[in-house]
Amino acid sequence: MYSSAVKNLLAVLERLPGVGPKTAERFVLHFLKTGKGEVARLQMALEELSQKVKSCAVCQNFAEASPCEICADQKRDHRQIAVVAEPQDVAAIEHSGEFHGVYHILRGVLNPLEGIGPEQIKIAELLDRVRRATAAGEPIQEIILALNPDIEGEATMNFLNRELAAPDAAEPRGVKVTRLAKGLPMGSDIEYADDATLASAFKGRREI
Numbered sequence: 001m002y003s004s005a006v007k008n009l010l011a012v013l014e015r016l017p018g019v020g021p022k023t024a025e026r027f028v029l030h031f032l033k034t035g036k037g038e039v040a041r042l043q044m045a046l047e048e049l050s051q052k053v054k055s056c057a058v059c060q061n062f063a064e065a066s067p068c069e070i071c072a073d074q075k076r077d078h079r080q081i082a083v084v085a086e087p088q089d090v091a092a093i094e095h096s097g098e099f100h101g102v103y104h105i106l107r108g109v110l111n112p113l114e115g116i117g118p119e120q121i122k123i124a125e126l127l128d129r130v131r132r133a134t135a136a137g138e139p140i141q142e143i144i145l146a147l148n149p150d151i152e153g154e155a156t157m158n159f160l161n162r163e164l165a166a167p168d169a170a171e172p173r174g175v176k177v178t179r180l181a182k183g184l185p186m187g188s189d190i191e192y193a194d195d196a197t198l199a200s201a202f203k204g205r206r207e208i
């Protein structure tokens, strides 16, 4: 029978993605065995994370500065935005070396079954960013929808395409919207795609 201190930590750990009751138990026992030093290190690392890492106000990625390093880089093409679901996708695309524009991180995709609608992800921020760029006289030229080709990714791309490309009499945006070439197999993850596949998917992107 565990003490309430152990139960509390188990409850917190079990909320982490990919951590079930057994793994949570192993973590707790590890900390009990290794003692105060290891606990203090974790405590400090978490404290540093929550104090230093924030959202980039431009692209919504996690970063220690806002604007983040990529958004602040004047050598990149700020008229081209690749829209991705998660921060891990940025890392994969950067690694492929094919894309030199900037990013917008949605922090998820539409998933009605899990209650994730347009308000739960960073769609309004993207539309606002496009609008502000136009107002500033530096309109976005291309939005590349770089989402995984699965059901949720497709639904999100369709939604964004309607929002971005539909000529609205009151507010014409006129931005070109493209998506990655079919190189990525259906249901595959951008995060795990190899560099060559990702680079050719970017090169062969097409207008929706």
Ligand SMILES: [Zn+2]
Binding pocket: 056, 057, 058, 059, 060, 061, 067, 068, 069, 070, 071, 072
């Ligand atoms: Zn940024």
